[in-house]
Amino acid sequence: MEFTFSRIMEQVKPSEIRELLKYASQPGMISLGGGMPNPGSFAVEEIREIADYVLENYGALALQYGNTGGYDELRKQLAIFLGEMEDIKTDARNIIVTTGSQQALYSVGKILVNQGDFVITESPTYIGAISAFRACGIRMEGIPMDEQGMKTDMLQASLEKHRSQGIMPRFIYVIPNFQNPSGYTMSLERRKHIIDLSEEFDVPIVEDNPYGHVRFSGTHLPNIKTLARDNRVIYLGTFSKIMSPGLRIGFVSADESVVGKINLLKQGLELSGSTLTEFIAAEYLKRGIMKRKIPEVARMYGKKRNLMLKALEDYFPDWATWSKPEGGMFVWATLNEKINTSKMIARAIENKVTYISGASFYPEEPRYDSMRLNFTFPSDEDIPIAIQRLAAVVEKEAKAIEVSR
Ligand SMILES: Cc1ncc(COP(=O)(O)O)c(C=O)c1O
Known part of the structure; x- marks a missing residue:
């Protein structure tokens, strides 16, 4: 039989994050997509x-x-x-x-x-x-x-x-x-x-x-x-x-x-x-393990945040901007409004890196110029590699549509 679902379920769409999980496990892929803690933080x-x-x-x-x-x-x-x-x-x-x-x-x-x-x-x-x-x-x-x-x-x-x-x-x-x-x-x-x-x-x-x-x-x-x-x-x-x-x-x-x-x-x-x-x-x-572990987790993630911010400075174009979080798991990078990060993701996946496009996070009309980058899950070594790969995708995209500062 064909099921008739409730009207509410018409509003509920599969999230990009779930879709991307399929790619995250491909060999050589570095995921900046999910919001996962680093397994090294687990006691x-x-x-x-x-x-x-x-x-x-x-x-x-x-x-x-x-x-x-x-x-x-x-x-x-x-x-x-x-x-x-x-x-x-x-x-x-x-x-x-x-x-x-x-x-x-x-x-x-x-x-x-x-x-x-x-x-x-x-x-x-x-x-x-x-x-x-x-x-x-x-x-x-x-x-x-x-x-x-x-x-x-x-x-x-x-x-x-x-x-x-x-x-x-x-x-x-x-x-x-x-x-x-x-x-x-x-x-x-x-x-x-x-x-x-x-x-x-x-x-x-x-x-x-x-x-x-x-x-x-x-x-x-x-x-x-x-x-x-x-x-x-x-x-x-x-x-x-x-x-x-x-x-x-x-x-x-x-x-x-x-x-x-x-x-x-x-x-x-x-x-x-x-x-x-x-x-x-x-x-x-x-x-008392929680109290002991929290500073350890914060130290681990602080190092990873620094690695990501340094890599963004080193590799991203100077017309891009990004947040400098004092905690948590994410950097929010904003490109140019001519660049659609939802479309760009296919190129990023070809280049073996994933992120979540900003459009997924808007409760009403989406904007397409941003992306969320997770720094807690990838290894320290992978963070600069991932940002370098992503920067190459961004530069190529910008060149194609003639974005400059
Ligand atoms: C802002 C925020 N709220 C809630 C959650 C849900 O977390 P959980 O259900 O694992 O406690 C998350 C998970 O990423 C989150 O980022």
Whole structure:
């Protein structure tokens, strides 16, 4: 038979990242495409030892169905972790464990937004958030960014316009630290401004912070959740970038009413998350391995970021520009508007290098002149080679359409 799918699924398109994974495994290919941690950052031995310990001591519980909200000890440890590392005063009651923060994104969309309503995001924004929100039937309005993060003066103008029309966004979604895909970090001033706007217009904030711990230069800025004067910030965290994405441990720290609704949704989605990995993550935190590993991971990625920035200086044309992230996983390189990076990707693949074209990250009308370059997954040796290969593709493309400074 031929299936008739829901109208929502007409809006959900396969992502370029999934498509590119096919090429990433070709011999000799260097991928700057995915957002994967370096396998060298995984604490394989410690996790193996913890897995043995958990199975020996808690086997009957860890292999059983668990709480929908997450293993109690993990939620307790998460509250301590958020207090110590992020200065977020929270409690196990205000935390729900999710299957990666991806599930948290889908969940906030589902519990807060009616189909057809809209939310505000940065533009560009995380491709997975676009997919999650589309799958919830949510429309998005993107607010442009610069090196200081979302332009909050434009956010203010947009909120004023919407208020005069009587239709407000259901939340404002931001990734303040080392944003995916731009690598930009929102300034302290704008963090405070967004809180003021959220209060003035009565719109909650969803703060997604997968990269905040991976800072390798500059000074730590307080999270929006830390700065907020009340319960208006729904904070999403994950262990994917600092421990392992394979364990699928994410979490939400928010008002108890929000946590309660996500819990109800989760009962329909998956009954409970993976009890075994929740036990492992709790023990990892309890033993202090997370705190020890984070600076190591940041050091490893800082070196890789430096290698990429140096290679871009050495090989890229002087009319190109790129972000200089102080943390996270990505550099955002902008070429000339005559160059379409979505089309150029075929040439890059021929030259044995991949990236994600900028167009994938726009919640509304795409721009085609940028690309996201990941520096955490490739080896130190491969980074300059990949950038040299990509620069050759860019130069050739520019010559063909006569781009100059
Ligand atoms: C901004 C952002 N949010 C959420 C996620 C989802 O991460 P996970 O589901 O692995 O926790 C990612 C992954 O790349 C991300 O970049």
